[in-house]
Amino acid sequence: MINFPTRRSCLKTLVAGIALPGASQGQAFRCPISFGTYGLPGFSVEDSIQLISKIGFDSIELTAMKGYHAAPDQLSKASRAEIRQKIGDSSLVLGALMGFPTPNASKQAENDAWVSEMLRLAKDLSPESPPMIQSVLGGGTWDEKKNLFRDCLGPWVEMAGEAGVKLAIKPHRGHAMSRPEEAIWLIDQLNATGHLTIVYDHSHFVFRDLPIEKTVATALPHTSYLVMKDAIRVDDKVRFQLPGTAGTIPHTEILRQFINGGYRGEICAEVSSQVWKAQNYNPENGAQICFDNLTRIATRV
Secondary structure: OOOOOOHHHHHHHHOOOOOOOOOOOOOOOOOOEEEEHHHOOOOOHHHHHHHHHHHOOOEEEEEOOOOOOOOHHHOOHHHHHHHHHHHHHOOOEEEEEEOOOOOOHHHHHHHHHHHHHHHHHHHHHOOOOOOEEEEOOOOOOHHHHHHHHHHHHHHHHHHHHHHOOOEEEOOOOOOOOOOHHHHHHHHHHOOOOOOEEEEEOHHHOOOOOOOHHHHHHHHHHHEEEEEEOEEEEEOOEEEEEOOOOOOOOOHHHHHHHHHHOOOOOOEEEOOOHHHHOOOOOOHHHHHHHHHHHHHHHHHOO
């Protein structure tokens, strides 16, 4: 019988961590599974914690973008203490906060202040092992935006390093930064290896002639977070689906390649707004489907 690491010992050591170069290939490891509260519209942070813990997830990602329930300006000092206590009393670990500002040179001072508040929030909610902050970077084309991204991210990486919090950027198929090698360019430009990391989500690479083996191999040394959801193509447009429901992405094989390469972080189910904005979407059912499918994926590796 394989003795997997406990939820807390594994995540407190490795959450927001980068792939471990010394990990042996084939080593038995069961990735902790997480659910992002982006997929729980209308839920409070407290109700989200209760639901996600009850279903059985190991970890929680709180949506902290402006206007969402875990944004810094939505949580008072008292509410942060209550949330910290609720997470501590649950079976969950706080793995990530979702969303920092879209880089914008004309709003740099404002965005710097917001990132500073997000870093304070991360420390307030989990002082001993603060969650990473992960985000996409916004639209446009890579050539026109890459220098802007570099220049805007620079101060945030420096602030995050001083706070002991990792930042993670996610290539997005509809945004300026859409490939792992572009994220690595930003990491290299900022000399930020280990501080600025990659979120790998293959739903942004499928249907783009981007082979799994190549994207995994490129992203792996810098990846601190795996996000899973499915994607289908309808009338030449890509529509996102709950992870494991469409059968278009071999999540188990992707996860196997990451683990064999030394990845020891978590996998997070992301519910796209294309899904949760649908009239028939039920948040509780959606979260349960994600749990069942991520559990199956994680245990088949």
